[in-house]
Amino acid sequence: MAILDIRNLTVSFATPDGAVSAVNDVSLSLQKGECLGIVGESGSGKSQTFMAAMGLLATNGTARGEILFDGKNLIGADEGTLNTVRGNRMGMIFQDPMTSLTPHMKIGRQLGEVMIRHRGASISQAREQALAMLKRVQVPEAERRLDMYPHELSGGLRQRVMIAMALMCSPEAIIADEPTTALDVTVQAQILDILRDVKERLNTAVVLITHDLGVIAGLADRVAVMYAGRIVEVGDVRGIFADPQHPYTKGLLACTPRLDDACGGLMTTISGQPPNLQRLPAGCAFHPRCGYASERCSAERPALEQTAPTRAKACFANLKAA
Amino acid sequence: MLSFIVRRLLIAIPTLLAIITVCFFLMRVAPGGPFDAEAPVPPEILANMRAAYNLDKPLVQQYADYMLNLARGDFGPSFKYKDFTVTELIGQGFPVSAQNGLAALVLAVLIGVPLGIFAALKQNTAADYTVMGFAMTGIVVPSFVMAPVLILIFAIGLKGTPFQLPAGTWEGGAFEHRILPVFCLSLVYIAYLARITRASMIEALRQNYVRTARAKGLPFRTVVVRHALKTALIPVVTFLGPGIAFMLTGSMVIETIFQLPGVGRYFVQGALNRDYTLVMGVTILSASLIITMNIIVDVLYGLLDPRVRYE
Numbered sequence: 001m002a003i004l005d006i007r008n009l010t011v012s013f014a015t016p017d018g019a020v021s022a023v024n025d026v027s028l029s030l031q032k033g034e035c036l037g038i039v040g041e042s043g044s045g046k047s048q049t050f051m052a053a054m055g056l057l058a059t060n061g062t063a064r065g066e067i068l069f070d071g072k073n074l075i076g077a078d079e080g081t082l083n084t085v086r087g088n089r090m091g092m093i094f095q096d097p098m099t100s101l102t103p104h105m106k107i108g109r110q111l112g113e114v115m116i117r118h119r120g121a122s123i124s125q126a127r128e129q130a131l132a133m134l135k136r137v138q139v140p141e142a143e144r145r146l147d148m149y150p151h152e153l154s155g156g157l158r159q160r161v162m163i164a165m166a167l168m169c170s171p172e173a174i175i176a177d178e179p180t181t182a183l184d185v186t187v188q189a190q191i192l193d194i195l196r197d198v199k200e201r202l203n204t205a206v207v208l209i210t211h212d213l214g215v216i217a218g219l220a221d222r223v224a225v226m227y228a229g230r231i232v233e234v235g236d237v238r239g240i241f242a243d244p245q246h247p248y249t250k251g252l253l254a255c256t257p258r259l260d261d262a263c264g265g266l267m268t269t270i271s272g273q274p275p276n277l278q279r280l281p282a283g284c285a286f287h288p289r290c291g292y293a294s295e296r297c298s299a300e301r302p303a304l305e306q307t308a309p310t311r312a313k314a315c316f317a318n319l320k321a322a
Numbered sequence: 323m324l325s326f327i328v329r330r331l332l333i334a335i336p337t338l339l340a341i342i343t344v345c346f347f348l349m350r351v352a353p354g355g356p357f358d359a360e361a362p363v364p365p366e367i368l369a370n371m372r373a374a375y376n377l378d379k380p381l382v383q384q385y386a387d388y389m390l391n392l393a394r395g396d397f398g399p400s401f402k403y404k405d406f407t408v409t410e411l412i413g414q415g416f417p418v419s420a421q422n423g424l425a426a427l428v429l430a431v432l433i434g435v436p437l438g439i440f441a442a443l444k445q446n447t448a449a450d451y452t453v454m455g456f457a458m459t460g461i462v463v464p465s466f467v468m469a470p471v472l473i474l475i476f477a478i479g480l481k482g483t484p485f486q487l488p489a490g491t492w493e494g495g496a497f498e499h500r501i502l503p504v505f506c507l508s509l510v511y512i513a514y515l516a517r518i519t520r521a522s523m524i525e526a527l528r529q530n531y532v533r534t535a536r537a538k539g540l541p542f543r544t545v546v547v548r549h550a551l552k553t554a555l556i557p558v559v560t561f562l563g564p565g566i567a568f569m570l571t572g573s574m575v576i577e578t579i580f581q582l583p584g585v586g587r588y589f590v591q592g593a594l595n596r597d598y599t600l601v602m603g604v605t606i607l608s609a610s611l612i613i614t615m616n617i618i619v620d621v622l623y624g625l626l627d628p629r630v631r632y633e
Contacts, residue, residue, distance in 0.1 A: 054537055059445075079542060087539030094537075099530040104552045104627055113548075114538050149628045165538065 002029040002068075003172050003205050004053065004090070009065035009075075011048050011057065011229075020277050022048045024229040025065075027304075030173060035199050035206040037220030037237065039213060039252065041274050045229035046209050050175045054092055055082040070172070088118040091166025095178040097158035101150035107134075107161055108146030114168040133164040137194050156187035163194060173205040174198070180215060192218055213256050217241060222310075225249045228275050228285035231304055235311035245313040247292045284315070292317035323624070326632035327617065334613045341609045342392070342602065346385055349598050356401035356596045375401060388602070397606075398599035402592075408603035415585030416607065418495065419572030422584065425504045427562075427569050430511035435558060437512070438519025442554075443546070445524055453516060460513025469506050469579040476502060490581045503580040507573055511565060518557050526554040552626050559626065563619035567611040571604070 011023035023045040030036050040046040052063040053074060067074045069085055086092075094100040102110060111133060112126030121129065127146065134142035137160040150158055159179060166174045176195060180188035196219055199206050208220055216223055217237065224234040225248065233246035244250040251270040272289035275281060281288055287297035296316055304314040357363070357371055372378045376387060391398060397408035441453040477489040493499050526532065527550050535549040536542070572586025585604060592600035624630045 056533055056536060083539040083541060085539070086537055092534075092537040094530060094534060096530055100534045102531040102535065102549045103629060105549070113540065113544075117538070117540055117544075151629045162534070165534075 001032055003032050003070060004028075004030040004207075005066075005068040006049065006053065007066040007068070009049060009052060009063060009067060011045070011052050011061060011063045013058065014060045014062075017278060022061075022229055022277060023052070023063075026226075026229075026231055028224055028231065028234075030205050030207055032172065033199070033203045033205055034221045035195075035208055035219050037216035037223040038207065038209045038226060039211065039216055039223060040226035041211060043228075043274055043277065044226040046226045047177050049226075050092070050177065050207060050209065054086055054090070054175065055079070056092075084118075087114050087166075087171075088169045089171050089173070091169075091171040091174040093159070093162050093166050093174060093176040093179045096182050097155055097162050098182065100162060101158055103150055105149070106146065107148055107150065107153070110150075111146075111161070111165050111168060114165060118169045129168060130164070133168055134161070136167070137161075137164045138190075139164070155183055156190065159183060159187075159191055160194065163191070163198070167198065167202070167204070170202065171204060173207065175207040175209070177209045178211070179208075180212070181210070188215075195219060213241075213252060225252070228280060229277065230285065230314065231312075232286065232315065233311075233313045234304070235308075239308070239311055245307060245311065245319055246315045247290045247317065247319065248286050250319060251289075290317075292319065323621070323632050327621065330617045330620070334617070337613060338606070338609060342389075342606060343385075345602060345605045346388065346598075347381075349593075349596070349601055350381060352596065354596050356598060358596070375399070388599075392606075397603045400597055400600045402595045402597040402600065408599045411588065411600065412585055412603055412607060415572075415583060415588065418582060419577070419584035419586055420570045421495070422500060422504050422507060422582065423566075423569035423572060425500065426508035426511065427566055429504065429508040430515055430569075431562075433508075434512040434515025435519050435555075437516040438521075439523050439546070439551075439554075441516065441520040442523035442527065445520075450520075454520065457513040457516040460509050461517070464575075465506060465510065465573060466575045466579065468509060469503075469576055472502055472506055473579075490579075492582060503576050503582055506580075507569065507576050511569065514561060514565075515558060518561050519554065522554040522557040523550065526550040529553065556623065556626050559619055559622050563615040564612055567608060567615045570611060571608045 006026060006028045009023055009026045010021060012019045012021045022043075026045070026049055028036070028049070038046045038049070048057070048061070051057050052061075053067045053069070055074060055077070057063060063075050065075065069090060074082060074085065108127055108130050111130035112121070112123065115121040115126040115129050116123070130146060131142055134145060139145055139157060139160050145153065145157070145161075150161070153161065163179070179195065180191050183191060192215060195206060195208070198204050199219070206219070208216065210216060220237045222235065223237050223240045224231050225240070225246065226232065227248050233240065233244070233249045240249060241253065244253055248270070254268045255270060257267060270289055275285055275288075281298070283296075283298040283301055284290070284293070287293040290297065292315075294316065302314045302316050304312050306312045355377070356375070357368060363371075369378070376384060379387070388398065397412070400406050400408050400411055403411060437453050437457070441450045444450045473489040476485065476487040480486045487502050488499050489502050491499055527546075529550070532545060532550050535545045540548075571589075572582075572584040574586045574590045576582070577584040577586040585607070588600055588604050591597070592604060624632060
């Protein structure tokens with residue numbers, strides 16, 4: 001059963017140069033307890049899709065379509081309704097732990113206020129819960145950290161605090177927006193372990209937004225690949241990695257450096273630039289960069305069509321035949 | 323923190339000495355003297371007057387004498403208000419200016435800061451433009467225009483109505499005689515505070531941690547007050563530090579227009595009359611206040627942002 005069901009979501013931003021569509025007609029569902037990976041380049045709309053779900057779009061942004069959380073539409077919901085979901089039943093972890101914690105509040109208080117707000121906890125109960133949650137995300141010397149300010153912690157510890165904060169009320173879903181991008185590689189692995197533990201032991205559904213396919217491979221059950229505000233391919237993680245059906249997905253996979261590659265070889269890249277969202281090419285937005293493009297691709301936009309029970313792609317080309 | 327304050331107070335001593343010295347010699351370099359404005363007096367009497375006030379000695383000797391007296395807490399006699407010492411003049415005027423300044427400060431903070439927050443939350447709406455329009459008016463209209471306009475409205479226009487307010491009278495500082503001057507003094511600060519608070523609040527609301535606080539499901543009011551406001555207050559405190567010093571020492575324009583027995587009018591009158599000792603007195607008063615306020619501001623930074631360290 002889907003805890004989060006996004007239907008035909010379109011997000012656009014009013015700018016001085018006219019409206020920019022960051023997300024176009026995206027439909028996605030997050031099942032209870034699963035980990036859904038969202039991959040794409042900067043500007044592909046992967047973050048904005050879930051910012052819309054959290055009601056955190058910038059003030060010039062508008063969302064259309066439906067975002068059903070446990071059956072209730074969050075689009076157009078008032079702040080009060082959103083606040084019964086945010087931080088309570090759906091948590092969010094942000095990319096930059098250095099700037100995402102309030103600098104003038106102690107860790108314990110920042111964690112505790114979630115419990116106080118959603119569970120009506122007393123200050124001492126909230127503190128106890130905060131301590132338990134810090135231990136759960138493996139923060140060493142957790143007791144002492146409660147009375148520290150964010151700037152006294154390292155980046156990895158701050159990201160653990162962010163995760164603990166998102167988990168305080170045992171939410172049904174958490175959205176992790178590039179949770180490891182700003183961190184050292186060794187710390188990245190620890191953070192991913194914690195997320196895996198959360199998913200497996202707390203049975204929390206996780207949305208993992210990243211541009212790092214390695215992160216996806218390690219954690220996700222299903223993957224959606226986004227390009228220029230649309231989903232171009234979606235499927236189970238094994239299928240996507242073993243048999244990419246969209247040229248963009250295939251390109252992304254080819255770009256990932258491998259340990260068994262010959263030394264001194266050139267790294268593969270996808271030629272060209274991601275398109276300007278205000279001047280999207282006609283037809284398929286990827287066709288100017290696509291090696292499989294035909295004339296049809298520049299005239300007509302391929303719809304996302306199911307190719308197997310768990311797979312769908314938005315492409316006219318048949319990669320196997322080509 | 324304590325050692326930081328002590329250190330700052332120690333540094334304040336040479337600062338103050340430098341200000342006193344520069345001010346002393348600048349006053350003497352200015353053409354004219356304290357007895358010029360009066361009807362011409364015979365040279366013998368003028369010489370006597372100069373001798374009586376120690377002005378016949380070499381400049382360096384005068385400076386040394388002045389500093390020695392100052393060290394004993396003696397600011398010397400006023401040249402213009404002949405029966406008074408500078409200490410007496412400031413002792414009478416400063417409490418009046420300080421009380422009015424304090425009242426204006428409270429008014430400015432209580433009105434200006436909430437107005438700024440309100441405008442920031444309603445950014446780029448009609449409400450925002452209205453508040454900022456009034457704030458801009460408050461800043462660009464000088465007090466020598468604002469004060470007569472207020473008098474025209476409240477003392478003359480509303481005469482005979484319950485809203486009539488007295489102006490140009492002091493009556494020992496009775497409440498209703500203070501309303502107009504205090505309001506007039508606070509207007510420009512209300513305007514500045516509203517603008518500064520708006521700008522810094524907009525900046526604070528853009529921070530990533532404000533987004534985190536919203537993602538936690540906190541009511542927007544809590545997000546603003548608990549997570550954004552402290553950061554937003556830093557520029558406000560920076561502005562208010564010297565601002566308070568200026569408010570407490572009174573405004574020449576407002577004290578003249580409303581006929582207040584404060585210390586503000588001495589700044590300009592003293593300088594115009596070449597009343598050397600009085601100018602020195604008010605300079606020392608305002609310099610000490612500004613230095614003190616700046617130390618307080620630096621201490622407040624640490625309370626608003628734990629990342630600030632005193633070393």
